[in-house]
Amino acid sequence: MSETVRGVIARSKGAPVEIVDVVIPDPGPHDVVVRVQACGVCHTDLHYREGGINDEFPFLLGHEAAGIVETVGAAVTHVEAGDFVVLNWRAVCGECRACKRGRPWYCFASNNASKKMTLTDGTELSPALGIGAFVDKTLVHEGQCTKVDPAADPAVAGLLGCGVMAGIGAAMNTGNVSRGDTVAVIGCGGVGDAAIAGARLAGAKTIIAVDRDARKLNWAKDFGATHTVDASSEDVVEKIQEYTDGFGADVVIEAVGRPETWKQAFYARDLAGTVVLVGVPTPDMTIDMPLIDLFSRGGALKSSWYGDCLPERDFPTLIDLHLQGRLPLERFVTERISLDQVEASFSAMHTGDVLRSVVVW
Structure with a gap:
């Protein structure tokens, strides 16, 4: 009935x-x-x-x-x-x-x-x-x-x-973060902090949190960020390069979904590095960039849908890691x-x- x-x-x-x-x-x-x-x-x-x-x-x-x-x-x-x-x-x-x-x-x-x-x-x-x-x-x-x-x-x-899986998956599944990688996450709300937690779980050695809100940067440290960048007063690309020996991050995860932050992610990655867009843009947003930059920097530009997760594979594993105190x-x-x-x-x-x-x- x-x-x-x-x-x-x-x-x-x-x-x-x-x-x-x-x-x-x-x-x-x-x-x-x-x-x-x-x-x-x-x-x-x-x-x-x-x-x-x-x-x-x-x-x-x-x-x-x-x-x-x-x-x-x-x-x-x-x-x-x-x-x-x-x-x-x-x-x-x-x-x-x-x-x-x-x-x-x-x-x-x-x-x-x-x-x-x-x-x-x-x-x-x-x-x-x-x-x-x-x-x-x-x-x-x-x-x-x-x-x-x-x-x-x-x-x-x-x-x-939804959100936590999207962020963890953006790091571990889409971004393929692995041991020793340098990672930057732009936007430290729920999805961004989940990406930080995922990068930490994957063994990244340097995890840089970027936001304009001091409270969110403090939250990001709780999830594993090793460095922070205050985007309201610091040059995001320069600071990420500074924290990565001048090279840029191996993986940059954009969790805002705006053209200006995506460009920051693009130029803040190392040569042949990966950009992961997990922030959701609106239909009216566009990007105008030199095509030579897209070619000459190589690497991968990815979008992450639901953290590229497979629920039957990922949910039980992540819950087990949580119950073990590791997530x-x-x-x-x-x-x-x-x-x-x-x-x-x-x-x-x-x-x-x-x-x-x-x-x-």
Whole structure:
């Protein structure tokens, strides 16, 4: 039978979010109902509310979540009732051209639930990133559930569902940071700090954090930054070169998503170094650069989608490293809030007062 629960929606562009009744349908053959235990408030949720993703309102917000599998569809084999899972938005299909070429982390046809959650009047909801987890229970495809060690705190584990995984993966998967590398990270919010944590985990010898906010630079040190650059008063490229024996960093991760910071990343890397763009730009942004510079400096210019992660491979491993004390995921949780505080958390996000607000049930 369908059931009705509480959820947070964005009804129209720019309007404050609302708590409403959400109808969860019976799961289809490969669908799963998950009782949400915690869900982080991500910038992507704000982008949905502001109409920056698409205009398919109303949106059921939330996607960085962990919880307990409650009900499964008739054909589900991947999980079972009672499993502790982190939700993901890359439920690989196994059939698209990326999957068939052995690159499932690029899956171009990720699976989502076969049915729509609705308002009580029947209005269909668009779940954020195919998940929609600011809700007591949510309906997802079985492949969107990744089992992890239930000893993990749900408020911590759920953050792997988006921003933290994006940053760690930008360093370890896309950037291929390895032992002894020099790394610079431009932008030290949640994603940037996760990239710093990933670079440290990979064995980088020098990790340079760049930001304009002194608080964020202090946070970056907690995650493993060995040097900091105050971009409000220092030349970013010169300082990165200074900290890398005049050469530039082997890997520069741009976690802002702006043309000016991407250019800083480009010129702050060593010859044949790598630039990783994980910050998300807006459609109107452009870059004008001499083509000879792109040629003569060599190396690789990459974009990182979801940290090029494979949830079934990466989530359990990262949770295990966290439980071993080697990955301080708990430091990303700035505050724990209730469902009715999501709108206020967007304001805290704007002022830079938090790395992550996490809704807990």
